[in-house]
Amino acid sequence: MAEIRKPKIVSSEVRPAIERDPLPKDRIKPHDWISDDLKRRYERRLSEKGFFELYISKTAAEKMINHSKRYGRVRTEALGFMLGDVCSSGRKQFVMVRDIVTGSLLSSAESVRFDRESYAELFSELDSSGFDYVIVGWYHSHPGYGCFMSRIDINTQLSAFHEKYHSAIVIDPLQKEIEAFRLKGRQIISLDFAVYWHDLETPYSSNTIQRYRVVKKK
Numbered sequence: 071m072a073e074i075r076k077p078k079i080v081s082s083e084v085r086p087a088i089e090r091d092p093l094p095k096d097r098i099k100p101h102d103w104i105s106d107d108l109k110r111r112y113e114r115r116l117s118e119k120g121f122f123e124l125y126i127s128k129t130a131a132e133k134m135i136n137h138s139k140r141y142g143r144v145r146t147e148a149l150g151f152m153l154g155d156v157c158s159s160g161r162k163q164f165v166m167v168r169d170i171v172t173g174s175l176l177s178s179a180e181s182v183r184f185d186r187e188s189y190a191e192l193f194s195e196l197d198s199s200g201f202d203y204v205i206v207g208w209y210h211s212h213p214g215y216g217c218f219m220s221r222i223d224i225n226t227q228l229s230a231f232h233e234k235y236h237s238a239i240v241i242d243p244l245q246k247e248i249e250a251f252r253l254k255g256r257q258i259i260s261l262d263f264a265v266y267w268h269d270l271e272t273p274y275s276s277n278t279i280q281r282y283r284v285v286k287k288k
């Protein structure tokens with residue numbers, strides 16, 4: 071359960087969607103932590119529609135998971151914003167999450183919100199993100215009690231993330247579960263999403279490309 075008051079210091083402008091093709095099949099995969107049901111839905115979506123409404127970069131996904139694990143160890147909730155681009159290709163509309171930001175949290179086992187002081191910190195982090203961002207949604211964690219949107223979470227979505235491109239990620243770092251949601255009217259629905267990686271990343275754990283052996287020359 072998480073509460074976000076809409077930040078007042080952000081000025082917003084309407085930015086047109088970026089024209090680009092959805093990611094090809096060989097650059098995406100389902101998140102390791104989605105349930106078997108969601109994996110089946112992922113495969114069906116891929117074969118029927120060929121694209122997703124939500125793509126999350128491997129780096130952003132790892133940061134969200136690590137943040138949730140860190141807070142999960144002491145049974146508290148993590149919370150942050152997702153930054154990215156709103157894209158379109160013909161009639162296809164989709165969002166690409168490139169990174170996340172977070173700040174100091176007032177967090178307990180069943181609620182979380184940003185510390186009043188942390189907005190300044192948060193927005194200086196946003197400034198240093200190095201690209202023109204759009205806040206495309208938020209993530210938070212439910213340590214040990216599964217992925218769903220509570221009444222408070224839905225109210226947060228209705229008040230701060232009600233644009234068509236907004237989504238919410240819920241992570242349970244203890245049961246290793248993740249699920250995405252968005253609004254449909256005033257209802258919350260589960261949303262299929264894919265993880266994507268850049269040319270220089272591998273689809274596997276980042277450790278795998280950094281592990282190497284030094285062989286001594288004789």
Ligand SMILES: [Zn+2]
Pocket residue numbers: 071072210211212218219220223
């Ligand atoms: Zn929640």
